[in-house]
Amino acid sequence: MTDRSDPELIAACLDGDGKAWEALVQRYKRLIYSIPFKWGLPREDAMEIFQAVWLDCFQELHSLRDVDRLQAWLVRIAVRKCYRFAENRRGAPASVELTETDLREDPSAGLVQRLEQEQVIREAVNKLSPRCKQVIEALFFEEPMPSYAALAARLGLSVNSIGFTRDRCLERLGTLLGDLGYAY
Amino acid sequence: MSANYKNHIAISTLFECARTKTELDMASQNHLRECDFCRGRLSWMETASALGAKEPSYEPPKSLMDDVLRLGQPSRLKQLRNFVVASLTFDSFRDLASVPVRGEGATARQMTYEAEDFEIGLWLRWSGDRTLTLTGQVLSKTAGPIKDSSAHVDLVIDGDHIKTATLSPWGEFSFPDLPQTRFGLHVSFLDRVLRIPSILLVDEEGR
Numbered sequence: 034m035t036d037r038s039d040p041e042l043i044a045a046c047l048d049g050d051g052k053a054w055e056a057l058v059q060r061y062k063r064l065i066y067s068i069p070f071k072w073g074l075p076r077e078d079a080m081e082i083f084q085a086v087w088l089d090c091f092q093e094l095h096s097l098r099d100v101d102r103l104q105a106w107l108v109r110i111a112v113r114k115c116y117r118f119a120e121n122r123r124g125a126p127a128s129v130e131l132t133e134t135d136l137r138e139d140p141s142a143g144l145v146q147r148l149e150q151e152q153v154i155r156e157a158v159n160k161l162s163p164r165c166k167q168v169i170e171a172l173f174f175e176e177p178m179p180s181y182a183a184l185a186a187r188l189g190l191s192v193n194s195i196g197f198t199r200d201r202c203l204e205r206l207g208t209l210l211g212d213l214g215y216a217y
Numbered sequence: 218m219s220a221n222y223k224n225h226i227a228i229s230t231l232f233e234c235a236r237t238k239t240e241l242d243m244a245s246q247n248h249l250r251e252c253d254f255c256r257g258r259l260s261w262m263e264t265a266s267a268l269g270a271k272e273p274s275y276e277p278p279k280s281l282m283d284d285v286l287r288l289g290q291p292s293r294l295k296q297l298r299n300f301v302v303a304s305l306t307f308d309s310f311r312d313l314a315s316v317p318v319r320g321e322g323a324t325a326r327q328m329t330y331e332a333e334d335f336e337i338g339l340w341l342r343w344s345g346d347r348t349l350t351l352t353g354q355v356l357s358k359t360a361g362p363i364k365d366s367s368a369h370v371d372l373v374i375d376g377d378h379i380k381t382a383t384l385s386p387w388g389e390f391s392f393p394d395l396p397q398t399r400f401g402l403h404v405s406f407l408d409r410v411l412r413i414p415s416i417l418l419v420d421e422e423g424r
Contacts (some may be wrong), residue, residue, distance in 0.1 A: 039399060046294060046297070046368070047294075047297055047298070049291055049294045049295060049298075050294070051289040051290060052289075053289075054286070054288060054289025054294065055286055055289055058282070058286060058289075061280065062276075062277050063272065063275040063276060063277075066275050067271070067275040070274070070275070075288070080277075080278070080281050082275055083285070084281065084284060084285060085370075085378070087285040087288065088288065088378065089373075089376060089377060089378045091288045091297075091402060092371070092378065092410070093373075093376045094297055095297065095300050096376065097376075103275055106376065109375075109376075109377075110376060110377050113377050114377070117379070133317075147264070149270045149355055150261070150264045151264065154261065154264060154265050154268060169265075172236065173236070173265045173266055173268070173269035174268075174269040174270075174272050174273065175269075175401070176269070176270045178236060178237075178364060196229065199229065199232070200227075200228050200229055203228045203229075203232055203262075204228060206261075207228070207258055207261065207390045210261050215257075215261055215265075217256075217257055217260035217261065
């Protein structure tokens with residue numbers, strides 16, 4: 034992951050830097066792809082919306098140079114597309130988890146805040162050292178969570194020291210989230 | 218208000234609470250009610266836990282990523298340098314006060330934009346149900362219709378490309394049943410994009 038800011042990446046794209054485009058897409062890919070699912074839309078819609086959002090982004094790069102927050106712009110465009118897709122599917126039975134349905138009912142508030150929190154977590158995790166990233170991803174992103182013995186073995190640590198390592202990585206992640214402006 | 222640091226709930230305890238739903242003891246619950254610091258920690262851990270289970274499913278398929286990343290190929294990025302903003306050169310509402318299309322009960326508006334060698338004519342017609350149809354034609358002033366079978370026009374609302382129409386062999390396009398709002402157009406052909414930044418889609422009386 035690059036440390037270049039969004040405006041720097043957009044400027045580089047406009048200068049013909051393909052790596053900058055890739056960095057932008059990599060930075061926000063999960064954020065954008067997650068939004069249709071949170072609206073209860075099926076995978077085929079999620080794929081279409083993902084592609085359409087990035088096509089819009091590509092075509093709007095000139096005007097996005099002056100946008101303060103690319104993330105907010107991307108979310109707004111994705112939410113609008115979800116709304117249109119959902120409207121087109123109105124009447125069709127949707128298989129939606131309860132929590133996601135709640136979010137869908139108030140996309141302007143609950144959904145957007147949740148998306149922002151999740152994106153800050155992704156960015157903070159990506160800024161961790163490789164070892165801490167491995168620990169945090171195992172603790173939070175694996176289902177079921179591995180046992181501490183299994184995690185210690187994976188990291189080449191003794192079971193006695195895994196607790197210390199876990200706490201240090203959690204502390205580090207918390208600090209990074211604070212630096213990145215995580216709001217709750 | 219945060220308690221002294223030494224009194225904060227251990228980060229491992231908060232983690233177990235967020236990740237495995239382990240209940241806090243009474244002292245910790247009381248502390249949590251008073252302590253922004255610990256509530257903040259618990260909040261991000263709960264969000265991360267909720268995200269975590271689904272995060273792998275939010276990874277776009279590789280084929281989809283490949284399609285999107287292809288936009289970043291040098292040849293495509295080069296096209297970004299060829300965005301040209303078209304200028305309004307004629308507006309029947311503004312320029313022809315006496316012609317029949319303007320005035321009480323006006324149901325049509327004609328506009329012309331120009332950029333480089335190209336001319337974009339637009340016709341807006343309102344329906345009784347207050348939707349409108351936008352038709353247009355893109356022509357080279359010297360060569361006539363554009364010879365590009367992939368030429369197309371995007372209707373853009375606040376950066377959101379909501380509809381696409383292909384250009385006919387005579388450079389014509391049409392968007393029916395549009396709501397009344399502010400929109401832009403992107404006309405893409407060959408290696409360039411002509412942009413009409415913003416038109417307010419309401420009739421003269423703001424209907």
